[in-house]
Every structure is written in structure tokens, then in C-alpha cells.
Amino acid sequence: MYHILEEIKLDLNFNILFADNENILNDTIKNFNNYLIITDREYLNINHQFVLNETPVNISKLVEKINIEFLKVQFNNQSEFKVNNYIIDLNSREMSAKNIKLKLTEKEINTIIFLSKSNKPVSVDELQEKVWSYQSGIETHTVETHVYRLRKKILKTFDDNKFIISKKNGYQIN
Template identity: 45%
Template sequence: MNSRILIIYENQILYQVLNEISESLNFEIIQSDEKNFKEFNYDQKNNYLIISQKKIEGAKNSLILGDLPIKFDKLIEIINIRFLRNKFLDQSYIQIGEYNLDLNSRKISLGNKSLDLTERETNLIIFIKDKKNVTVKELQTKVWDYSPDLDTHTVETHIYRLRKKMKETFGDESFILNTSNGYSID
């Protein structure tokens, strides 16, 4: 089973044409109509695309075919480009607790509030999240590329500034926690 799913919404002819050549396509094809559309389980991690001739209320990842007729090879090209775009966008978001971190724009957001981050702050957050308990020495060597023998307060200063920005924007005073072993993010 392919990880990419093309959902043809209320277009029997397009479904039949694509289904006939489905062995040469690099995505699974599903036919849908208004009745069974709501039954589909759309996991946000799945790479799916909905093709329709009209806008479907509440549907994300949809491609509206308005300019018909369209050449078949152009349609397949558009579908593949949309799948690539969706995959790129999916990979750019990381969930950090209740926050969303957009790696492309380097923004962290919660609800309708967002905060611009520097590249270093983004790397710092990702490293602490992935490692759980991180020491200052680990951050110096892995994030800053400093020698662990250097006596510097760069890490502490950056964490202090990041905490301050998080508090001012989101009112969160415990985004990065001090632990007995270093720092962590829940």
C-alpha cells in the first residue's frame, strides 16, 4: 500500500481513468462521494490529496479542477507536485509540547500567537526536546560547536533570553526547565 493517497471526490470518470493505469502511478486511488467522504480517517501525518471540481467545506489538501479540459500528463504532474509540497510542509512542523514549531519560518506558535526565533534558538529547542536532559557541556559542543573545556556563559544567556521571549509572548515561565542534569522541555 502506498503512503500517498489520491481521493477522487464525486468524479466517476476521472476515477475510472486513473484506476485503469493505477499500476503505473505512485499513489493509491480512492473514490469518494458526499456520503462516504466523512467516513474516511484523515490522519494529519498521511500524505493525501483530494481532487474535486468544487470546494469541499473543511477539506484540507485539496486540488480544485476548475480549468478543464486538462492534458493528462499535466494533471499527473500537478498531482505529484502537490504531494511533494504536502510532504515538505508536513516535515517542517514539529510539535513541542503544546507548541508548534515551524522549521521553515523559524516560528513557534500557540493558538493565534507566534514568536520569531533565531536559527540558534530553533536548534537549541530541537536539541533539548530530542535529548530530554541536556547538560550545558552538551549544548556547548553540539549546538555551539565550542570546546567543552571553555568556560562560557553563552548557553545560559541564550536560554535566559529564550525563556524571557516565551514568557513575554505566551506567558509561559516553564518552557525550558532546569533539571539536576541540565535542561529539559516537556
């Protein structure tokens, strides 16, 4: 299979590597964060495997299946967002740390992600505009209320009262 894929690799949108045993395979995938293993048997404790146990196979169908598997891997890789010691699963809308999970709303996730991407405190006006899509200058306490409730949820679940901190010119992830 490797030799066939190697021959047509110019028509593929992924790289081809060969590993003939599990140790080499483990060493090889350590260098990649986006990979798919095509194998004739399933390896334990290795992610992103496509087991090819039906042969012969139409090469165009094979390439289509491989691309679908890559899309699945990419979707799963993009579904997690790491902020400090927490992992936010965008698909399930959960924040987790040390096997403790907290359900979040879409706005809470968007707020955390927006704050985490900023190196400086983010003003209430900027959060209103960028996260809530409000026009600037509208008098509302939506941001303050949401941040207050979010901080309270994080404190109750993770006992962390310093995750989102207030500065004189806005909010910031600590």
C-alpha cells in the same frame, strides 16, 4: 478521473481512493495525515485540494501537477513541529499557542527541537556540540546565555516559566 488514475496507479507514488460525497470524503481523510483531494469543485473546510477544472488534460501533465501538489502538502506538514502545547512553525520561525505568536531565531528553534527530542536532561556541552557545532571543551557561556534569553522570551509572551527547566546535569523541556 478516478478510473484513469486507478489504471495507472502502479506508476504513481501515492494511493488512490474514491469518495463520491463530502461526508464520505471527511470520514476518509480522518484516517490520513498526508493526502491530496483531486476534485472538479472546491469543498469548503477541507484542506489539500487540487481542483481539476480544465479538461481534457494530458495524463503526464496531470501526474506532474499531482506530484507538485503532494510536495506542497508534504512541505506544509513538515513545517510544523509540536512541543507540548506549542506549535513551532519552522518556515516562519514562530512559536504559537492559543493565537499568541512569538518570533524565534533559528538557534532558538534548533535548541527547542533538540531538547524536545531528548528524554533526559541535555548537558551544556552536548548543546554546544550538537546545536552550535562547537568543539567540546571550549569555555563559553553561549548556551547558558541563549537558553536564559529564550526562557525570558517564552515567559514574557506565554507566561510560562517551566517550558525549559534546569536540572543539575542540563536542560530539559518540561
